[in-house]
Amino acid sequence: MKRYKKLSILPLLAGLILLGSVTPGEASVYFQCPGYVQGVSSDTNGDGILRGAEIGAAVPESQVCIHLSSGDGFVNMADKVLDPDGNGQGHLQYMFGFANVTGVPDSQVMNVGMLGAEFPAPTINVREGDDVYLSLTNVGMMMRPDLFDAHTVHWHGFPNASAIFDGLPDSGVAIGMGSTLTYYYKVAESGTFMYHCHVEAAEHMQMGMLGNLYVEAKQTYDGYAPNGIPAGRLGGNPDPSAPLGYAFNDQDGSTAYDVEFPVQISSFDPVFHDNHINVQPLPFADMEDTYPMINGRGYPDTINPAELGSSPENGFRNAQKIDARIIAAPGQRILLRITSLSTTSYHTLSIMGIPMKVVGNGSRKLGLANDTSKYYYTNSVTLGGGEAMEVILDTRGPDGIQGNADDIAPGTYFLYTTNLDHLANNEEDYGGMMTEIVIQ
Numbered sequence: 001m002k003r004y005k006k007l008s009i010l011p012l013l014a015g016l017i018l019l020g021s022v023t024p025g026e027a028s029v030y031f032q033c034p035g036y037v038q039g040v041s042s043d044t045n046g047d048g049i050l051r052g053a054e055i056g057a058a059v060p061e062s063q064v065c066i067h068l069s070s071g072d073g074f075v076n077m078a079d080k081v082l083d084p085d086g087n088g089q090g091h092l093q094y095m096f097g098f099a100n101v102t103g104v105p106d107s108q109v110m111n112v113g114m115l116g117a118e119f120p121a122p123t124i125n126v127r128e129g130d131d132v133y134l135s136l137t138n139v140g141m142m143m144r145p146d147l148f149d150a151h152t153v154h155w156h157g158f159p160n161a162s163a164i165f166d167g168l169p170d171s172g173v174a175i176g177m178g179s180t181l182t183y184y185y186k187v188a189e190s191g192t193f194m195y196h197c198h199v200e201a202a203e204h205m206q207m208g209m210l211g212n213l214y215v216e217a218k219q220t221y222d223g224y225a226p227n228g229i230p231a232g233r234l235g236g237n238p239d240p241s242a243p244l245g246y247a248f249n250d251q252d253g254s255t256a257y258d259v260e261f262p263v264q265i266s267s268f269d270p271v272f273h274d275n276h277i278n279v280q281p282l283p284f285a286d287m288e289d290t291y292p293m294i295n296g297r298g299y300p301d302t303i304n305p306a307e308l309g310s311s312p313e314n315g316f317r318n319a320q321k322i323d324a325r326i327i328a329a330p331g332q333r334i335l336l337r338i339t340s341l342s343t344t345s346y347h348t349l350s351i352m353g354i355p356m357k358v359v360g361n362g363s364r365k366l367g368l369a370n371d372t373s374k375y376y377y378t379n380s381v382t383l384g385g386g387e388a389m390e391v392i393l394d395t396r397g398p399d400g401i402q403g404n405a406d407d408i409a410p411g412t413y414f415l416y417t418t419n420l421d422h423l424a425n426n427e428e429d430y431g432g433m434m435t436e437i438v439i440q
């Protein structure tokens with residue numbers, strides 16, 4: 001049976017109640033960012049964060065400011081259920097999540113953030129050595145005005161110096177509805193991390209408060225002089241033969257990549273999500289995730305380049321902004337930043353036809369700097385919730401030289417889970433945790 005719950009006037013009522021309870025919104029929204037001038041500071045390069053000169057002329061380039069909102073919203077799954085209005089959208093899923101409101105005037109953050117939840121959450125992409133000021137404003141749950149849930153941002157796996165900013169409500173602070181807290185991080189380590197809300201973690205993570213946190217290695221910006229490793233193009237090196245960047249400070253260039261892609265494993269239990277909008281969720285032990293996803297999508301939505309997830313229920317906002325296509329030219333090295341934020345399962349990801357070189361695990365390089373002996377080749381990796389792996393696909397083949405017999409032939413390859421019951425979008429049997437790698 002397909003389940004579809006007709007939504008009622010509840011959201012409108014909810015909104016009115018919520019607005020009434022937190023108005024004036026401006027008083028409780030406070031984006032703290034040293035040097036920031038509202039209306040003057042601007043995200044000129046469009047990467048969703050404010051850095052250095054974007055904030056102000058005197059602000060160092062290592063200072064970053066980000067403003068997220070937390071609340072609820074809706075996404076569409078990849079099974080194309082016809083709803084009563086005849087729209088061919090996937091099963092609508094109620095969710096909790098984050099949205100990026102960086103640069104939005106404080107007076108408008110409540111309006112922009114409400115029902116703005118994105119899945120995955122906006123990617124936070126910063127650099128080793130940065131000073132990051134991350135403000136989180138809890139805009140409340142539009143659909144559940146009876147819930148007064150707090151939210152937090154927890155940088156998973158990240159060596160946070162301060163418990164108060166670690167996002168664990170037990171040892172730090174959580175942010176109540178209508179309030180803002182500014183987290184400060186000295187970004188001391190590079191690697192592939194994740195962030196999520198840590199309030200009632202099993203529930204809020206199942207509901208979708210999951211994002212990627214990538215810290216670019218210092219070597220990408222500075223190179224490594226004693227060994228002649230050039231800075232990456234991401235770090236401003238104009239040399240077209242330089243790599244885009246390095247996964248780690250490897251000191252030997254062995255984690256160089258030319259293109260990089262997120263591969264975020266997650267999954268939803270539709271019964272948990274459906275119940276959450278009306279009553280109470282199931283006992284956590286009963287979670288059964290039948291929507292396995294990569295980057296918040298099931299196949300074939302994974303290879304749809306468009307932003308998805310706009311519906312009347314979320315005010316026609318694209319809530320699923322990250323596709324999962326992996327595209328490279330022959331000769332390029334592809335960095336896959338694989339993370340799992342599943343709350344229920346281990347997942348095995350396999351690629352047929354392209355050897356996977358694992359260079360990092362648990363947000364750490366395998367082996368010390370200048371040591372490639374711990375890297376290994378495999379055709380599958382298995383990750384539990386909270387785990388990360390850096391995998392390089394070298395289209396030049398294992399010999400690292402383009403133009404000979406072991407090169408990866410141009411064509412379409414598949415990245416998919418070998419948990420075969422997860423190659424499905426709930427009751428639709430073909431889809432789920434799969435995407436395509438196109439070498440062209």
Ligand SMILES: [Ca+2]
Nearest residue numbers: 043047049050
């Ligand atoms: Ca920017």
Ligand SMILES: [Ca+2]
Nearest residue numbers: 147149200203
């Ligand atoms: Ca709860």
Ligand SMILES: [Ca+2]
Nearest residue numbers: 396397401407
């Ligand atoms: Ca080769």
Ligand SMILES: [Ca+2]
Nearest residue numbers: 288289290421
């Ligand atoms: Ca099953």
Ligand SMILES: [Cu+2]
Nearest residue numbers: 151197199204
């Ligand atoms: Cu939360």
